[in-house]
Amino acid sequence: MLFKNFKFDPTPLVYALFAVVGGFLEVFTFLLHGGVFCNAQTGNVVMLVLHLVHGEGAAGLRYLYSILAYIFGILLTAVLPDRAAKSFLPVAVAVMEIVAFVLLALLPVGESDWYIYATVSFLCAVQYNTFTKLHGNAMATTFCTNNIRQIFLHLVRGVRERDGAEYRKSGAYLFIVLCFAAGAAVGVFAAEGLGRFSPLVCAACLLPVLVLFLADRLRGKRRPPASPAQETPSAADGKGEGA
Numbered sequence: 001m002l003f004k005n006f007k008f009d010p011t012p013l014v015y016a017l018f019a020v021v022g023g024f025l026e027v028f029t030f031l032l033h034g035g036v037f038c039n040a041q042t043g044n045v046v047m048l049v050l051h052l053v054h055g056e057g058a059a060g061l062r063y064l065y066s067i068l069a070y071i072f073g074i075l076l077t078a079v080l081p082d083r084a085a086k087s088f089l090p091v092a093v094a095v096m097e098i099v100a101f102v103l104l105a106l107l108p109v110g111e112s113d114w115y116i117y118a119t120v121s122f123l124c125a126v127q128y129n130t131f132t133k134l135h136g137n138a139m140a141t142t143f144c145t146n147n148i149r150q151i152f153l154h155l156v157r158g159v160r161e162r163d164g165a166e167y168r169k170s171g172a173y174l175f176i177v178l179c180f181a182a183g184a185a186v187g188v189f190a191a192e193g194l195g196r197f198s199p200l201v202c203a204a205c206l207l208p209v210l211v212l213f214l215a216d217r218l219r220g221k222r223r224p225p226a227s228p229a230q231e232t233p234s235a236a237d238g239k240g241e242g243a
Contacts, residue, residue, distance in 0.1 A: 010212045015134050016179045017209050018141040021202045023183025025120050031191045033113045038066050038120040040143040069118040073125025093130050094210040097123050101199035137169055144180055147173045
Protein backbone atom coordinates (compact mmCIF):
# COMPACT_ATOMS: atom_id res chain seq x y z
CA MET A 1 0.00 0.00 0.00
CA LEU A 2 1.12 3.54 -0.76
CA PHE A 3 0.88 4.72 2.85
CA LYS A 4 1.87 1.46 4.52
CA ASN A 5 5.03 2.91 6.05
CA PHE A 6 3.70 6.43 6.52
CA LYS A 7 3.66 7.61 10.13
CA PHE A 8 1.76 10.79 10.96
CA ASP A 9 3.28 12.88 13.75
CA PRO A 10 0.39 14.79 15.38
CA THR A 11 2.59 16.76 17.79
CA PRO A 12 2.93 19.94 15.67
CA LEU A 13 -0.82 19.93 15.06
CA VAL A 14 -1.50 19.60 18.80
CA TYR A 15 0.78 22.52 19.60
CA ALA A 16 -0.69 24.56 16.74
CA LEU A 17 -4.25 24.13 18.01
CA PHE A 18 -3.27 24.94 21.57
CA ALA A 19 -1.48 28.06 20.27
CA VAL A 20 -4.64 29.09 18.41
CA VAL A 21 -6.55 28.72 21.67
CA GLY A 22 -3.86 30.72 23.48
CA GLY A 23 -4.14 33.65 21.09
CA PHE A 24 -7.92 33.48 21.20
CA LEU A 25 -8.03 33.67 24.99
CA GLU A 26 -5.85 36.78 25.12
CA VAL A 27 -8.39 38.59 22.95
CA PHE A 28 -11.38 37.06 24.72
CA THR A 29 -10.50 38.31 28.19
CA PHE A 30 -9.14 41.64 26.96
CA LEU A 31 -12.09 42.61 24.77
CA LEU A 32 -14.99 41.10 26.70
CA HIS A 33 -13.80 41.03 30.30
CA GLY A 34 -12.24 44.24 31.42
CA GLY A 35 -8.94 44.43 29.59
CA VAL A 36 -7.23 41.68 31.60
CA PHE A 37 -4.64 39.41 29.98
CA CYS A 38 -4.91 36.00 31.61
CA ASN A 39 -2.43 33.94 29.56
CA ALA A 40 0.79 35.45 30.95
CA GLN A 41 0.97 37.51 34.08
CA THR A 42 3.54 40.26 33.37
CA GLY A 43 0.93 42.84 32.42
CA ASN A 44 -1.30 41.85 35.32
CA VAL A 45 1.53 42.31 37.84
CA VAL A 46 2.20 45.78 36.42
CA MET A 47 -1.48 46.75 36.47
CA LEU A 48 -1.90 45.44 40.02
CA VAL A 49 1.06 47.50 41.23
CA LEU A 50 -0.25 50.61 39.44
CA HIS A 51 -3.63 50.30 41.15
CA LEU A 52 -2.03 49.69 44.54
CA VAL A 53 0.27 52.70 44.17
CA HIS A 54 -2.72 54.88 43.29
CA GLY A 55 -4.70 53.57 46.27
CA GLU A 56 -7.13 51.62 44.09
CA GLY A 57 -6.78 48.23 45.70
CA ALA A 58 -10.35 47.15 44.95
CA ALA A 59 -9.92 47.88 41.24
CA GLY A 60 -6.70 45.87 41.24
CA LEU A 61 -8.36 42.71 42.54
CA ARG A 62 -9.26 41.56 39.03
CA TYR A 63 -5.55 41.36 38.25
CA LEU A 64 -4.79 39.61 41.54
CA TYR A 65 -7.43 36.94 40.80
CA SER A 66 -5.67 36.17 37.55
CA ILE A 67 -2.23 35.97 39.14
CA LEU A 68 -3.34 33.68 41.98
CA ALA A 69 -5.21 31.32 39.66
CA TYR A 70 -2.16 31.12 37.41
CA ILE A 71 0.08 30.28 40.37
CA PHE A 72 -2.32 27.54 41.44
CA GLY A 73 -2.26 26.00 37.96
CA ILE A 74 1.55 25.93 37.89
CA LEU A 75 1.73 24.41 41.38
CA LEU A 76 -0.82 21.74 40.49
CA THR A 77 1.17 20.51 37.49
CA ALA A 78 4.47 20.80 39.37
CA VAL A 79 3.48 18.50 42.24
CA LEU A 80 2.17 15.70 40.04
CA PRO A 81 4.53 12.72 39.73
CA ASP A 82 6.39 12.58 36.41
CA ARG A 83 4.79 9.31 35.37
CA ALA A 84 1.27 10.56 36.09
CA ALA A 85 1.95 13.84 34.29
CA LYS A 86 3.23 12.09 31.18
CA SER A 87 0.49 9.47 31.04
CA PHE A 88 -2.78 11.24 31.75
CA LEU A 89 -2.18 14.98 32.10
CA PRO A 90 -2.28 15.87 28.36
CA VAL A 91 -5.64 14.12 28.00
CA ALA A 92 -6.88 15.64 31.25
CA VAL A 93 -5.89 19.14 30.12
CA ALA A 94 -7.72 18.76 26.81
CA VAL A 95 -10.87 17.47 28.52
CA MET A 96 -10.68 20.10 31.25
CA GLU A 97 -10.32 22.95 28.77
CA ILE A 98 -13.17 21.75 26.56
CA VAL A 99 -15.53 21.40 29.53
CA ALA A 100 -14.44 24.74 30.99
CA PHE A 101 -14.97 26.59 27.70
CA VAL A 102 -18.47 25.18 27.37
CA LEU A 103 -19.29 26.19 30.95
CA LEU A 104 -17.89 29.70 30.42
CA ALA A 105 -20.07 30.11 27.36
CA LEU A 106 -23.12 29.15 29.43
CA LEU A 107 -22.50 31.66 32.20
CA PRO A 108 -25.47 34.03 32.57
CA VAL A 109 -25.16 37.54 31.21
CA GLY A 110 -23.86 39.91 33.87
CA GLU A 111 -22.08 37.19 35.85
CA SER A 112 -18.93 38.38 37.65
CA ASP A 113 -15.74 38.44 35.59
CA TRP A 114 -13.98 36.81 38.55
CA TYR A 115 -14.98 33.41 37.17
CA ILE A 116 -13.48 34.25 33.79
CA TYR A 117 -10.19 35.56 35.18
CA ALA A 118 -9.63 32.63 37.50
CA THR A 119 -10.67 29.95 35.01
CA VAL A 120 -8.73 31.22 32.00
CA SER A 121 -5.58 31.94 34.01
CA PHE A 122 -5.67 28.50 35.62
CA LEU A 123 -6.21 26.75 32.26
CA CYS A 124 -3.40 28.71 30.62
CA ALA A 125 -1.01 27.87 33.45
CA VAL A 126 -1.80 24.16 33.23
CA GLN A 127 -1.54 24.22 29.42
CA TYR A 128 1.76 26.09 29.49
CA ASN A 129 3.31 23.76 32.07
CA THR A 130 2.06 20.60 30.36
CA PHE A 131 2.98 21.25 26.72
CA THR A 132 6.52 22.51 27.15
CA LYS A 133 8.56 20.98 24.32
CA LEU A 134 7.92 20.44 20.63
CA HIS A 135 10.40 17.89 19.27
CA GLY A 136 12.82 18.71 22.08
CA ASN A 137 12.57 22.47 21.72
CA ALA A 138 11.12 24.56 24.55
CA MET A 139 7.83 25.93 23.23
CA ALA A 140 5.03 28.03 24.71
CA THR A 141 1.46 27.98 23.42
CA THR A 142 -0.01 30.68 25.65
CA PHE A 143 2.33 33.59 24.91
CA CYS A 144 4.92 34.58 22.30
CA THR A 145 7.88 36.28 23.98
CA ASN A 146 10.34 33.40 24.08
CA ASN A 147 9.03 31.92 20.83
CA ILE A 148 9.85 35.17 19.00
CA ARG A 149 13.28 35.19 20.63
CA GLN A 150 13.93 31.63 19.49
CA ILE A 151 12.88 32.38 15.90
CA PHE A 152 15.74 34.78 15.45
CA LEU A 153 18.29 32.98 17.61
CA HIS A 154 17.95 29.85 15.47
CA LEU A 155 17.83 31.91 12.29
CA VAL A 156 21.13 33.60 13.13
CA ARG A 157 22.71 30.25 14.02
CA GLY A 158 21.46 28.80 10.77
CA VAL A 159 23.04 31.59 8.75
CA ARG A 160 26.25 31.53 10.76
CA GLU A 161 26.69 27.74 10.74
CA ARG A 162 24.87 27.01 7.47
CA ASP A 163 22.82 24.48 9.36
CA GLY A 164 19.46 23.47 7.93
CA ALA A 165 18.34 22.07 11.28
CA GLU A 166 18.55 25.56 12.78
CA TYR A 167 16.37 26.93 9.99
CA ARG A 168 13.79 24.25 10.67
CA LYS A 169 13.77 25.10 14.38
CA SER A 170 13.32 28.77 13.54
CA GLY A 171 10.44 27.83 11.23
CA ALA A 172 8.79 25.74 13.95
CA TYR A 173 8.76 28.68 16.35
CA LEU A 174 7.49 30.98 13.61
CA PHE A 175 4.70 28.51 12.86
CA ILE A 176 3.53 28.51 16.49
CA VAL A 177 3.67 32.32 16.68
CA LEU A 178 1.57 32.57 13.50
CA CYS A 179 -0.94 30.10 14.96
CA PHE A 180 -1.14 32.24 18.10
CA ALA A 181 -1.71 35.35 15.96
CA ALA A 182 -4.36 33.53 13.95
CA GLY A 183 -6.13 32.59 17.17
CA ALA A 184 -6.10 36.24 18.23
CA ALA A 185 -7.60 37.25 14.88
CA VAL A 186 -10.32 34.62 15.21
CA GLY A 187 -10.92 35.86 18.74
CA VAL A 188 -11.64 39.39 17.50
CA PHE A 189 -14.33 38.20 15.08
CA ALA A 190 -15.76 35.73 17.59
CA ALA A 191 -15.95 38.38 20.32
CA GLU A 192 -17.83 40.67 17.97
CA GLY A 193 -20.09 38.01 16.50
CA LEU A 194 -20.62 35.49 19.29
CA GLY A 195 -20.01 37.54 22.41
CA ARG A 196 -20.16 35.42 25.55
CA PHE A 197 -20.55 32.25 23.46
CA SER A 198 -17.14 32.72 21.83
CA PRO A 199 -15.36 30.20 24.15
CA LEU A 200 -17.19 27.50 22.21
CA VAL A 201 -14.75 28.19 19.38
CA CYS A 202 -11.90 27.12 21.68
CA ALA A 203 -13.78 23.97 22.65
CA ALA A 204 -14.22 23.13 18.96
CA CYS A 205 -10.50 23.68 18.30
CA LEU A 206 -9.51 21.22 21.02
CA LEU A 207 -11.89 18.43 20.04
CA PRO A 208 -9.44 17.13 17.35
CA VAL A 209 -6.67 17.25 19.97
CA LEU A 210 -8.71 15.10 22.34
CA VAL A 211 -9.46 12.62 19.54
CA LEU A 212 -5.74 12.36 18.73
CA PHE A 213 -4.85 11.80 22.39
CA LEU A 214 -7.50 9.11 22.86
CA ALA A 215 -6.52 7.37 19.62
CA ASP A 216 -2.89 7.36 20.74
CA ARG A 217 -3.81 5.82 24.09
CA LEU A 218 -5.91 3.14 22.42
CA ARG A 219 -3.11 2.35 20.00
CA GLY A 220 -0.71 2.03 22.93
CA LYS A 221 -3.00 -0.44 24.71
CA ARG A 222 -3.15 -2.62 21.61
CA ARG A 223 0.62 -2.99 21.40
CA PRO A 224 1.79 -6.36 22.76
CA PRO A 225 3.91 -6.10 25.91
CA ALA A 226 7.63 -6.46 25.41
CA SER A 227 9.13 -9.80 26.32
CA PRO A 228 11.78 -9.88 29.06
CA ALA A 229 14.45 -10.35 26.41
CA GLN A 230 13.35 -7.14 24.68
CA GLU A 231 13.32 -4.99 27.79
CA THR A 232 16.31 -2.83 28.49
CA PRO A 233 17.98 -3.31 31.89
CA SER A 234 16.83 0.13 33.05
CA ALA A 235 13.23 -0.56 32.08
CA ALA A 236 13.25 -3.98 33.69
CA ASP A 237 14.58 -2.56 36.93
CA GLY A 238 11.97 0.17 36.95
CA LYS A 239 14.66 2.82 36.77
CA GLY A 240 14.06 4.01 33.22
CA GLU A 241 12.77 7.35 32.10
CA GLY A 242 9.65 8.46 33.96
CA ALA A 243 9.96 5.77 36.64
